[in-house]
Amino acid sequence: MTNQSNRSHRIALIPGDGIGHEVVPAAMQVVEAAARKFGFTIQTEELPWGCEFYARTGAMMPKDGIDRLRGFDSILLGACGYPGVPDHVSLWGLLIPIRREFMLYANVRPIKLFPGVPCPLVGRKPGDIDFVVVRENVEGEYSQVGGRIYEGTPDEVAIQQAVFTRKGTDRILKYAFDLAKTRRNKVTSATKSNGIIHSMPFWDERFAEMAKAYPGVETNQFHIDILTAHFVQHPDWFDVVVASNLFGDILSDLGPAIAGSIGIAPSGNLNPEGEHPSMFEPVHGSAPDIAGKGVANPIATIWSAAMMLRHLGEAEAADAIEAAMAVTLADADSRTRDLGGKADTKIATEAVLAAL
Numbered sequence: 001m002t003n004q005s006n007r008s009h010r011i012a013l014i015p016g017d018g019i020g021h022e023v024v025p026a027a028m029q030v031v032e033a034a035a036r037k038f039g040f041t042i043q044t045e046e047l048p049w050g051c052e053f054y055a056r057t058g059a060m061m062p063k064d065g066i067d068r069l070r071g072f073d074s075i076l077l078g079a080c081g082y083p084g085v086p087d088h089v090s091l092w093g094l095l096i097p098i099r100r101e102f103m104l105y106a107n108v109r110p111i112k113l114f115p116g117v118p119c120p121l122v123g124r125k126p127g128d129i130d131f132v133v134v135r136e137n138v139e140g141e142y143s144q145v146g147g148r149i150y151e152g153t154p155d156e157v158a159i160q161q162a163v164f165t166r167k168g169t170d171r172i173l174k175y176a177f178d179l180a181k182t183r184r185n186k187v188t189s190a191t192k193s194n195g196i197i198h199s200m201p202f203w204d205e206r207f208a209e210m211a212k213a214y215p216g217v218e219t220n221q222f223h224i225d226i227l228t229a230h231f232v233q234h235p236d237w238f239d240v241v242v243a244s245n246l247f248g249d250i251l252s253d254l255g256p257a258i259a260g261s262i263g264i265a266p267s268g269n270l271n272p273e274g275e276h277p278s279m280f281e282p283v284h285g286s287a288p289d290i291a292g293k294g295v296a297n298p299i300a301t302i303w304s305a306a307m308m309l310r311h312l313g314e315a316e317a318a319d320a321i322e323a324a325m326a327v328t329l330a331d332a333d334s335r336t337r338d339l340g341g342k343a344d345t346k347i348a349t350e351a352v353l354a355a356l
Contacts, residue, residue: 007040018286020078060093102276111255135248176242190243263297324355
């Protein structure tokens with residue numbers, strides 16, 4: 001783990017697939033510049049795992065992949081998935097095993113409207129959209145419990161079981177409440193207890209119980225269907241939104257869409273206790289339609305890298321990178337095309353470096 005005496009951090013780089021090979025190097029240019037400026041060192045090792053590795057070997061990563069990752073302080077992932085490899089093969093072969101083996105149970109996705117970024121919601125301005133989706137990341141609806149029988153016949157059945165444990169539910173709720181105390185003291189819970197008869201009433205009960213331990217934090221909850229509408233109509237209502245694995249996944253893609261583009265959306269897969277390396281990744285995916293063209297927006301990966309540095313104890317560097325991002329996004333000449341700008345990956349990265 002990180003040696004705080006000499007502030008040296010060892011990071012595993014997994015560019016993965018598609019534009020991951022463009023945005024991870026861009027983000028690391030920024031990280032290395034921040035390291036020079038703020039007096040710490042970065043050691044990296046690039047691991048060539050992903051769909052190309054799968055095409056050669058039949059696996060998304062080697063059998064000892066998890067063990068190889070254990071010695072790192074953190075992991076920066078670019079993207080996972082590419083045409084020709086089914087999504088359930090790519091994700092369950094790389095991303096999800098890392099999340100589960102390292103108990104990265106808190107998926108944290110900040111959503112913010114930056115000055116200069118066009119917002120698809122009429123009349124919204126910076127400050128109106130600034131919240132964090134906290135997603136339970138290792139159980140819930142994304143379990144391996146279930147199966148299929150009578151495949152290929154008219155009687156075919158597919159069964160998928162959701163798994164909600166008290167331990168898993170309580171720890172993600174606690175993380176959300178603790179995070180709210182560092183922000184604006186408000187937590188919103190996503191539920192669907194009017195339609196899902198067992199897991200969601202259980203989630204609601206644990207949310208109410210956790211709230212008792214945080215009397216200074218304002219709480220509310222919405223069913224997931226109306227909550228998506230409120231994201232669009234009332235994004236200013238939210239501070240920290242906590243949700244199960246599936247609901248959190250959906251909300252944390254909708255969030256950056258209302259804030260301008262999924263191309264700027266970062267995420268952290270956290271093991272809050274620090275027992276294992278945490279993993280940071282942009283939300284945008286591999287974008288095969290633009291891969292190799294040099295036009296991908298690097299901001300989501302740069303922001304993910306800033307989150308990584310904050311998690312590693314380099315808050316000053318993280319703050320500086322986020323401030324440099326804001327300067328870059330405010331200028332149309334340094335915004336990429338998905339944000340209505342003119343810049344390519346290289347120009348946007350150089351703008352962040354210049355601002356830093």
